[in-house]
Amino acid sequence: MRRRSILSCLAAPLTLLRARADELVWRGYLDWLRRQPIDLPDPRSAYLSELKRQGLDEHAAQARLSLIERMRRARPDDYQRAFFDRTYRATKPRFQSKPNQLLAETVKSLKPGLALDVHMGQGRNAIHLARLGWQVTGFDYSEQGVAAARKSASSSGVTIQAIVARHEDFDFGRNRWDLILMSYTWIPLTEQWIARIAGALKPGGLLVFEHLMDESGSDNAAAWLPRPNQLLHAFSALRILRYEDVRRPADWSWRPERVARLVAEKSEIPPAVHQQPE
Secondary structure (H helix, E strand, O other): OHHHHHHHHHHHHHHHHHHHHHHHHHHHHHHHHHOOOOOOOOHHHHHHHHHHHOOOOHHHHHHHHHHHHHHHHHOHHHHHHHHHHHHHHOOOOOOOOOOOHHHHHHHOOOOOOEEEEEOOOOOHHHHHHHHOOOEEEEEEOOHHHHHHHHHHHHHHOOOOEEEEOOOOOOOOOOOOEEEEEEEOOOOOOOHHHHHHHHHHEEEEEEEEEEEEOOOOOOOOOOOOOOOOOHHHHHOOOOEEEEEEEEEEEOOOOOOEEEEEEEEEEOOOOOOOOOOOOO
């Protein structure tokens, strides 16, 4: 028993050192990825070449790539943040830099109020709303995206509140926003998040949603990609003003894609309270 206790005490520091070494490898890869051009066709092969340039032999380089792949599966949020930082640093964007068309059509005749831009990226939509007189808050967990949004707002002569935050940590509030925009976001379309978004709208407030659709039918498909007619059911507590399932040019694609588009309104009349008879 004593021997086992001693071995356990010796193993603990080794495990900690290995975890720290793995973390350094993972962070080094993410830092490298952020600096790469957005059109890099094969990051894995490119990083393998980089490791060999640093002096690693084939076996050691492949072992490090295997570790990185395990970390990527275990830490998808880290990878996504690096992906979007890299995307928003690119001189040639891989997304539509003009305001979202559905948003522009929806708000053109609306009285400005308080607006929330979920996963705002570089702020193209937030700035459009601010120019129309809206008080806009936007958030994104890409520091590069938020920095670009702040810079663009300043150069455009408008004020927006741009926050670095994850949607899990952002305070959406209750009955707070006249408009919530979900344009190519990655919030899971689950009951928890649908209720939080709908609850954050003021009575009479609008939700504007657009995203690529999932056509795979796979249970492993991204939870934020709507399936056919899913939005109609997910946001059934709101009044659906517009719904489209169309193949069209998409804001986040170089080719026409199947896209879901929704505009919905929160009722101004609270649900009836059913009283028990006396």
